[in-house]
Each structure stands twice: as C-alpha cells, then as structure tokens.
Amino acid sequence: MDTRIAIIGTGMTHFGELWGVSPRQLASDAVSQAVVDAGLTKKDIQGIFVANMLSGMLGLQGHLGALFAEELGIQVPAYTVEGACASGGLALHTAMMSIASGKYDTVLVLGVEKMTDHSPEEVSSALMGAGSNEERLAGATFPGLYALLAKSHMQKFGTTERHLASVAVKNHFHASLNPKAQFQKSIPIETILKSPLVADPLKLLDCSPVTDGAAAVILQRKKTSTSSHCVEICASQIATDTLGLANRSSLLELRATRYAAHAAYIEAGITPKEIDIVELHDCFTIAEILAIEDCGFTEKGEAGKMIEKGMFTLGSAKRTVVNSSGGLKACGHPVGATGVKQIVELADQLRGRCGKRQVKHAHIGMAHNVGGSGATAVVHIVKSV
Numbered sequence: 001m002d003t004r005i006a007i008i009g010t011g012m013t014h015f016g017e018l019w020g021v022s023p024r025q026l027a028s029d030a031v032s033q034a035v036v037d038a039g040l041t042k043k044d045i046q047g048i049f050v051a052n053m054l055s056g057m058l059g060l061q062g063h064l065g066a067l068f069a070e071e072l073g074i075q076v077p078a079y080t081v082e083g084a085c086a087s088g089g090l091a092l093h094t095a096m097m098s099i100a101s102g103k104y105d106t107v108l109v110l111g112v113e114k115m116t117d118h119s120p121e122e123v124s125s126a127l128m129g130a131g132s133n134e135e136r137l138a139g140a141t142f143p144g145l146y147a148l149l150a151k152s153h154m155q156k157f158g159t160t161e162r163h164l165a166s167v168a169v170k171n172h173f174h175a176s177l178n179p180k181a182q183f184q185k186s187i188p189i190e191t192i193l194k195s196p197l198v199a200d201p202l203k204l205l206d207c208s209p210v211t212d213g214a215a216a217v218i219l220q221r222k223k224t225s226t227s228s229h230c231v232e233i234c235a236s237q238i239a240t241d242t243l244g245l246a247n248r249s250s251l252l253e254l255r256a257t258r259y260a261a262h263a264a265y266i267e268a269g270i271t272p273k274e275i276d277i278v279e280l281h282d283c284f285t286i287a288e289i290l291a292i293e294d295c296g297f298t299e300k301g302e303a304g305k306m307i308e309k310g311m312f313t314l315g316s317a318k319r320t321v322v323n324s325s326g327g328l329k330a331c332g333h334p335v336g337a338t339g340v341k342q343i344v345e346l347a348d349q350l351r352g353r354c355g356k357r358q359v360k361h362a363h364i365g366m367a368h369n370v371g372g373s374g375a376t377a378v379v380h381i382v383k384s385v
Contacts, residue, residue, distance in 0.1 A: 003099060003100040003221060003222070004221070004222030004232060005096050005099050005100070005219055005220070005221060005222060005232065005233050006219065006220050006221075006222045006230035006231065006232050006233070006385070007217050007218070007219060007230060007231045007232075007233065007343065007347045007382065008037075008038040008039075008040075008218050008219070008220050008230045009033075009034040009035060009036075009037035009038025009039075009040065009216075009217065009218035010033070010034055010037055010215075010216070010217050010218075010343075010344040010347050010348055011029070011030040011031060011032065011033025011034035011035075011036075011037060011215065011216045011217075011344070012030055012033065012180055012213070012214070012215040012216070012341060012344045013026050013029045013030050013180070013213050013214045013215070014179075014180045014213065015180060015181060015182045015211050015212070015213035015331055015332030015334060015337075015341070016182040016211060016212065016213070016332060017116045017182075017210075017211075017212065018114075018116070018212040018213070019116070019117075021212065022114070023055070023059070023112055023113075023114045023214075024067075024068075024071045026112050026114065026212065026213065026214035027068050027071060027072065027110055027112050027214050027216075028071060028072065029214065030110065030112070030214040030215055030216040031072055031108065031110060031216045033216070034108070034216040034217060034218050035218065037218075038218045038220075040106070040218065042072060042073060042074050043074075044106050045074050045076060045106055045107065045108045045218070046076055046077075046104040046105060046106050046107060047076055047077050047078070047079070047095070047098055047103070047104045047107040047108070048065060048068065048069055048072075048074060048076060048077070048078040048079065048107070048108045048110065049078075049079050049081055049091045049092075049094055049095040049098075049107060049108065049109045049110070050064045050065050050068055050078065050079065050080045050081065050091065050110050050111075050112070051081050051082075051087040051088040051090065051091035051092075051109070051110065051111040051112070051336045051337065051339060051340055052064050052080065052081075052082065052087060052111070052112055052113060052336035053082055053083075053084055053085065053087050053113065053129075053130075053335045053336045054113060054115065054123075054126050054127075054335060054336065055113075055114070055336075057126040057129060058114075058115070058117075058118050058122060058123070058126055059114065062080070063080070064080045064112075065078030065079050065080045066078055068110060068112075074108075079094065081094050082336075083371045083376050083378075084129075084130035084335070084371030084372045084375070084376065085130065085281070085283065085333070085335045085338060085339075085369070085370060085371050085372070086281075086339060086369045086370055086371030086376040086377065086378050087111065087335065087336045087339060087371070088109075088111040088215070088336060088337060088338050088339020088340040088341070088342070088343075088369055089238075089339035089342075089367065089369030089378030089379075089380065090238065090339070090369075090371075090376070090378055091109050091110075091111065091339070091340065092109050092217070092219075092236070092339065092340065092343060092378075092380060093236045093238055093378060093380075095107045095108075095109045095219055096219065096233060096236050099219060099220075099221050105220060105221045106218065106219070106220045106221070107218070107219050107220075108216060108217075108218055108219075109216065109217050109218075109219060109340055109343075110214065110215075110216045110340070111214060111215050111216070111334075111336050111337035111338065111339060111340030111341065112213075112214040112334070112336060112337055113211070113212065113213065113214075113334035113335050113336040113337050114212050114334075115210045115211060115212055115334060115335070116210055116211070116212050117212075120210070123210055124141055127141075127142055127335070128140070128141060128142065130142075130371060130372035130373075130375070131145070131243065131244065131372060131373070132242075132243040132244030132246075134244055134246060135244050135245070135246075141199070142283070142284075142372075142373065143198045143199040143202055143207055143284065144199040145245055145373045146199075146202060146283070146284040146286055146287060146373065147198075147199035147200060147201065147202045147286075148245060148251060149245075149251050149286055149287075149290065149373070150164065150201055150202060150284075150286035151200075151201065152251035152252055153251075153252060153286060153289065153290070153301075153304075154201065156252055156301065157252075157300070157301030157304075158301070159289065159301070159304045160304070161193060161201050161203075162189065162193065162308060163289065163304025163305060163307065163308050164201065164202070164206055164285040164286060164289070164304065165189050165192040165193050165203075165205070165206070165285065166189065166304065166307045166308040167206075167282060167285035167288045167289060167304075167307055167329070168187065168192045168205050168206060168285055168329055168330070169186075169187065169188070169189050169192065170307060170312065170313050170322070170323070171282060171288075171323050171326050171327040171329040171330045171331075172185065172186050172187045172326065172329070172330045173186045173313065173314070174313075174314055174323060174324050174325065174326045174327070174330065174357055175325070175326025175327075175329075175330030175331050176326075177314070177355070177356040177357035178324075178325055178326050178331060178357055179355075180331070181325065181326040181330055181331040181332065182209060182211055182326075182330065182331060182332035183209070183326070183330045183331075183332075187205065191205065192205040192206070202284055202285070202286070206284055206285040206286070207283075207284055207329075208282065208283045208284065208327075208328040208329050208332070208333040209332055209333060210333075211332035211333050211334040212334055213332060213334040213337050213341070214334070214337050215337045215340040215341040215343075215344045216340065216344075217340060217343050217344060217347065219233075230385060231346070231347045231350045231351065231382050231383065231384055231385065232382065232383055232384075232385045233380060233381070233382050234267070234268040234269075234381050234382065234383055235263075235264040235265070235267035235268035235379070235380065235381035236264070236267075236378075236379075236380050237260045237261075237263040237264040237267060237378070237379050237380075238260060238376070238377070238378050238379075239255075239256040239257070239258075239259035239260040239263070239376075239377050240256055240375060240376050240377075241254070241255050241256040241374055241375050241376075241377075242375065243372065243375045244373075245373055252300065253290060253293070253294050253300070254290055254291070254294055254370065254373075254374035254377060255294075255374070256370075256374050256375065256376060256377035257290070257291055257294040257295065257368065257370065257374065257377040257379075258294040258295075259377070260368075260377040260378060260379040261294065261295040261296060261366075261368070261377075261379050262296075263379075264366070264379040264380070264381050265296075265381075267381075268381040268383075270364065270381070271296075272295060272296040272297050272320075273319075274364055275297075275320055275364050275365065275366050275381070276319065276320065276321070276359060276361070276362040276363055276364050276365060277320065277321045277322075277324055277346065277349050277350075277359045277362045277364075277365045277366075278295070278297070278320060278321070278322050278323070278365065278366045278367075278368065279323060279324075279325060279327070279341075279342035279343075279345050279346060279365070279366070279367045279368065280292065280295070280322055280323055280327065280368045281328060281338070281368050281369055281370040282323060282327040282328050282329045283328050283329075283333060283370070285329065287370070288303075288307075288322070288323070288327065288329075289303040289304050289307070290303075291368055291370075292306075292307075292312070292322065295366070295368060295379075297312075297320055297322075314357060314359065321359045321362075324345065324349060324354065324357050324359055325341065325342075325345040325357075338369065339367070339369035339378065342367040342368075342369060343367055343380065343382070346365035346366075346367055346382050347382065349362045349365060350362055350363065350364075350365055350382065350383070350384040351384065362384070363383060363384050364381065364382070364383045364384075365381070365382050365383070366379065366380065366381050366382075367379065367380045367382070
C-alpha cells in the first residue's frame with residue numbers, strides 16, 4: 001500500500017458484563033475517548049466503519065452504520081462490516097482501503113458488541129453462524145471445534161493440558177494489570193486445570209468469556225496528520241480458508257493465519273523476530289498456541305512448551321510479548337469489538353501509555369484477528385513513528 005496511514009486516536013470502554021449499558025452508550029464512550037485523544041472534533045470525521053457480528057441475530061438491529069452515525073451526531077457515510085469474530089480487523093482493513101483510494105482522509109473505526117443480555121444458548125447458537133452448515137447440523141459448537149484442533153495438536157506434538165492452561169495463566173496475569181479487562185485477577189494453573197470440562201480437552205478456563213464492550217480508533221492519511229504521537233500501520237493482510245474444519249487438509253494449523261502473517265511480513269519488510277508485541281486471537285487456549293506457531297514465532301509444536309516456561313510473558317527474557325491486554329481469554333471477547341481492541345492496545349503500547357503492563361522499548365506490534373475456526377484471518381503490523 002503506497003498511502004501511509006496513521007492511528008491518531010484510540011478509545012475503549014471497560015470490557016465485561018455491562019448490565020444496563022446500551023450499545024449506543026458503549027459506542028459513544030469509546031468514540032468520545034478516541035476523538036479527544038486525536039485532538040479532533042466529530043466534524044473532522046469523514047466516514048464511519050462499524051464492526052459487529054451479532055446485533056442482527058441477537059439485537060434484531062442490522063443497520064448499525066446509520067444507527068451509530070445518528071447516535072454520534074456524525075452525518076457522514078457509514079458502513080457496517082461483518083466477518084464473524086474477525087469483524088474488527090476487517091473493518092480496519094476496509095477503512096484503510098477507503099483512505100488509500102483517496103476517498104477520505106480521516107475515518108473512524110468502531111467495534112461494538114452487546115452479548116450478555118442474552119442467554120448462553122442464544123449466544124452459542126448465534127456464534128455458530130460463523131460455522132458451516134454441516135457443523136451446525138451436527139450440533140457442533142466452537143468449543144467443540146477448537147477441541148478437535150487441540151486433540152490433533154496433542155496427538156502430533158505431545159502438547160499437554162498443562163501447556164494449554166499455561167496460556168490462560170499468562171493472559172490472566174496480563175489482564176490483572178489492565179484496568180479495562182473483564183478479569184483483573186491472576187489465576188494459578190491448578191485452578192485452570194480443575195475447572196469444569198467444556199469440550200475435552202478444553203476446560204471452562206481455557207475458553208474466552210461472553211463479553212460486552214466497544215473500542216474505537218481514528219485513522220488519518222499520514223501526510224494529513226499533524227499528530228506528534230501517532231502510530232503508523234505498515235501492513236494489512238487478509239486470508240481465508242474453508243468455512244468448516246472437515247474440508248481442510250490439516251488440523252495442525254490455521255492456514256489463513258499462516259498466509260496472512262507471511263504476506264504482512266513481506267508488506268512491512270520485517271521478520272517475526274523484529275516484532276516486540278503481539279495481540280493474538282486466543283478465543284481458546286489452543287488458538288493462541290496455533291497462532292504463535294502459524295505466525296512464525298516458534299517452530300510447529302513448540303509454542304505450548306515455551307509458554308509453560310514463561311516465554312511471551314511480560315518481563316520475560318523472550319523479546320516478543322503476547323497478549324499484553326490479557327487477550328480474548330482474560331480482557332474479554334465482545335466479538336465485533338475484539339479486532340479493534342487489539343489495535344487500541346498496540347497503539348497505546350507503542351505510545352508508552354499502558355502503565356503496569358507497558359512493554360519496554362516497544363516499537364513494532366502485530367494484531368491477529370480470526371473469524372470462526374480460522375475461515376478468516378486478518379493481520380496488521382504497526383510501528384511507532
């Protein structure tokens with residue numbers, strides 16, 4: 001991409017079970033923060049890109065671009081982007097393309113989801129809208145699908161339940177340092193291993209929670225930006241795979257992740273070793289293990305062992321820190337907002353604004369956002385300028 005695009009403002013609500021807080025209020029809070037952070041007014045925004053997955057199914061409201069333009073008082077072109085749990089990453093990519101095309105100079109990307117007002121059965125059924133027809137007819141759920149990936153990995157590489165639990169330990173530790181995380185408490189590995197079984201081998205504490213929340217970023221053409229504390233997006237790549245697991249050649253990787261990450265490294269002109277901080281899509285603990293390997297941070301089959309040894313943890317000897325926000329696992333997973341939250345975390349880290357969880361000397365970051373069981377993968381690479 002020839003056009004240089006900067007992140008000049010970020011905003012994020014608290015993530016969690018936000019009873020009594022409407023999607024309108026969540027959006028308003030996140031966007032207000034981002035506008036102030038950017039030093040702009042709402043009148044400076046030329047386009048709005050809303051990321052959401054479940055509003056049409058759970059809230060019976062699908063016209064979110066117009067809804068939030070009205071709520072925010074910004075009467076500009078507004079778009080809704082849906083790509084399952086990768087909706088946030090796709091919205092960011094789409095917004096970037098709108099700037100690169102010359103259509104806009106300054107745009108807003110908003111991710112928002114309200115999930116906890118609905119029963120677990122309703123949420124689970126709606127989430128399976130990202131699966132294949134065959135999987136739904138078989139009664140599969142996403143914990144069950146990722147359990148299949150976990151079993152395959154364990155059989156091939158000797159990955160253990162303790163390796164899986166180590167992912168949760170790390171991410172809950174990071175979330176304990178994040179005042180906007182859903183779970184701000186460290187959890188010992190024994191507690192995770194003893195938590196109720198959901199889909200063998202995945203236990204309750206191997207799974208990301210149901211979450212409400214919103215996140216927003218303001219993007220601007222780099223030559224337009226006068227901000228002295230912006231972060232530049234230097235790569236944005238998308239890859240897709242089959243919707244269901246049955247049609248894939250291997251259950252030992254998410255091929256879309258591997259393709260998107262490889263393309264992003266080429267676009268940015270870097271290697272995985274140069275990345276300081278990564279926000280990976282850890283909807284389940286096995287998902288982080290797969291992502292670390294598929295993005296090239298370890299050899300295949302090695303990620304679980306390295307995480308158990310304390311690698312990828314804030315303050316460890318390993319250079320790359322993974323999921324400093326707490327990830328989906330502990331910061332929370334309001335599905336349409338997650339990909340935008342990842343960018344908020346990276347931008348705030350590269351600007352040195354993350355307090356107790358600040359990664360020292362962070363200069364290059366990467367976000368990895370997945371839809372479904374890997375049918376869509378979006379990878380962004382950002383750097384401080």
